[in-house]
Amino acid sequence: MRNQRKLVLFIAISLDGYIATKNDDLNWLFKVEGEGDNGYSEFFETVDTILFGRRTYDWLMEHEAGNFPYKDKECYVFSRSAANGLNNVKFVNEDIVEFTNKLKSAEGNNIWIVGGGELLHYFLKGKLVDEMIITIAPTIIGEGIPLFKADQYQLDLTLKGTRRFNQFVELHYDVKK
Amino acid sequence: MRNQRKLVLFIAISLDGYIATKNDDLNWLFKVEGEGDNGYSEFFETVDTILFGRRTYDWLMEHEAGNFPYKDKECYVFSRSAANGLNNVKFVNEDIVEFTNKLKSAEGNNIWIVGGGELLHYFLKGKLVDEMIITIAPTIIGEGIPLFKADQYQLDLTLKGTRRFNQFVELHYDVKK
Numbered sequence: 344m345r346n347q348r349k350l351v352l353f354i355a356i357s358l359d360g361y362i363a364t365k366n367d368d369l370n371w372l373f374k375v376e377g378e379g380d381n382g383y384s385e386f387f388e389t390v391d392t393i394l395f396g397r398r399t400y401d402w403l404m405e406h407e408a409g410n411f412p413y414k415d416k417e418c419y420v421f422s423r424s425a426a427n428g429l430n431n432v433k434f435v436n437e438d439i440v441e442f443t444n445k446l447k448s449a450e451g452n453n454i455w456i457v458g459g460g461e462l463l464h465y466f467l468k469g470k471l472v473d474e475m476i477i478t479i480a481p482t483i484i485g486e487g488i489p490l491f492k493a494d495q496y497q498l499d500l501t502l503k504g505t506r507r508f509n510q511f512v513e514l515h516y517d518v519k520k
Numbered sequence: 521m522r523n524q525r526k527l528v529l530f531i532a533i534s535l536d537g538y539i540a541t542k543n544d545d546l547n548w549l550f551k552v553e554g555e556g557d558n559g560y561s562e563f564f565e566t567v568d569t570i571l572f573g574r575r576t577y578d579w580l581m582e583h584e585a586g587n588f589p590y591k592d593k594e595c596y597v598f599s600r601s602a603a604n605g606l607n608n609v610k611f612v613n614e615d616i617v618e619f620t621n622k623l624k625s626a627e628g629n630n631i632w633i634v635g636g637g638e639l640l641h642y643f644l645k646g647k648l649v650d651e652m653i654i655t656i657a658p659t660i661i662g663e664g665i666p667l668f669k670a671d672q673y674q675l676d677l678t679l680k681g682t683r684r685f686n687q688f689v690e691l692h693y694d695v696k697k
Contacts, residue, residue, distance in 0.1 A: 359668035
């Protein structure tokens with residue numbers, strides 16, 4: 344029997360819980376001294392499918408279009424309207440929960456939700472996330488786009504492991520169902 | 521030459537950054553499986569002075585008055601009005617920054633800011649905190665009293681160490697000046 348694919352969150356945050364400043368700036372993150380690629384390529388090998396919100400996808404196309412970093416993965420962008428995309432990118436205008444559960448019951452490796460904040464919140468609150476790998480940067484940025492939006496919900500987690508990458512600390516959790 | 525005393529934050533938070541629920545509930549924290557006392561007594565030995573906001577002190581007196589846990593330390597409560605206190609508790613109605621700098625330049629061991637949220641925010645934003653020891657519980661509580669209140673300020677930190685206490689992860693930072 345094969346294992347069910349897992350929906351995984353893999354993201355870096357400031358110590359005060361932000362994934363970016365309000366104007367999508369990440370310089371506070373890039374200046375942190377890590378170690379190697381801070382576990383990124385090891386994680387990247389475990390997924391074959393990637394989910395984005397539309398705003399995050401557009402940001403990526405604007406900033407990294409010439410060198411789209413997810414060319415070898417199956418990419419899905421949740422969006423009310425389609426757009427021209429790369430060959431491996433599909434636009435999805437379906438119920439997010441239904442679509443994601445369909446993906447999860449198909450065969451394959453794990454599925455990574457890249458973001459953005461609204462989509463992550465939707466997946467967290469809906470208890471769709473199976474694992475969380477959160478890397479904490481040694482900085483307090485004061486305000487920005489929070490990973491965890493204040494809302495009425497609770498999730499209990501199990502700490503699977505923690506690793507230090509120089510100034511970063513990685514926390515790896517399973518979400519209890 | 522002796523070392524300058526340090527102002528230290530030592531606190532547990534949920535993964536989404538809360539120190540308590542909105543109604544001061546801590547059951548989400550107490551149910552986590554830790555290891556020993558999760559570093560508490562080791563830390564407690566390093567401080568001889570403790571700072572509180574008035575609301576936190578009143579909460580403690582209401583819930584733990586018969587067994588006040590800080591009897592052997594010099595305790596200061598920032599408050600506009602004095603109240604009956606234990607022998608080792610003084611009420612301070614002075615400028616917080618001036619008073620704290622006076623304390624820091626006096627001889628002694630480290631100083632612990634217990635809380636609450638408003639006082640912590642004041643000390644953080646004012647760059648008065650020297651070290652932060654934050655213990656992360658494996659739970660998302662959704663809403664509550666945040667350790668880091670959204671505001672316009674930035675602090676760069678240096679990760680001194682990280683330890684795992686069963687389901688808790690401790691992050692130990694120096695605040696860069």
